[in-house]
Amino acid sequence: MDETFANDLKSICPSNTTNSTTVNDIRSxxxxxxxxxxxxxxxQGLFTSDQELYTDSRTREIVESFAADETLFFESFVRGMIKMGQLSLLTGKQGEIRANCSVRNSDNQYLVTVVEEEVEEVWSELK
Incomplete structure (x- = not known):
């Protein structure tokens, strides 16, 4: 994190008990x-997860492209919004809240094992 930016944040939020807020984009x-x-x-990314977009070699070029070319950013944003608008909303048992965002729950071996163990435990208690 840029040192000046970090110091500015420290002055806004001097402790973990403050209720202060700040903006996500300091330029505009x-x-x-x-x-x-x-x-x-x-x-000067406010959140570590956001700053990782630039730090990570897999996404750095995208960040640099959007930073250098506002028209490219706007065009990509429009395409993304159109795609998001075409998604079907899953409700009830059709969808799932993932335990790990990058893995479907049914493919998450750890989760499947834990759930199977919990089911076995509940089933044995019912017998």
């Missing part, structure tokens, strides 16, 4: 633009 907090990505390139 009230405007929808590509400056969020410019912030990441300048090591």
């Amino acid at each position: 907090p009230n405007k929808f633009d590509n400056n969020y990505y410019v912030d990441l390139v300048n090591r």
Whole structure:
């Protein structure tokens, strides 16, 4: 994290008991633009998970492209929103809340094992 940015954050939130807030985009907090990505390139991402988009070699080029070309960002954003709008909403037993975002629960061997053990335990108590 950029040292000046870190010091600014420390002055806004001096302790973990404060109720202070800050903006996610220090360059243009009230405007929808590509400056969020410019912030990441300048090591001024508010959240570690966001800053990782620039740090990670798998996504760094995307961040750099969006930071350098606002039109590209807007075009990609539009395509993404259209795709999101075409998703079907799963309700009830059709969908799932994943225990691990990158793995379907049915493919998560750890989760399947834990659930099987819990089912066996409950079943043995019922016998």
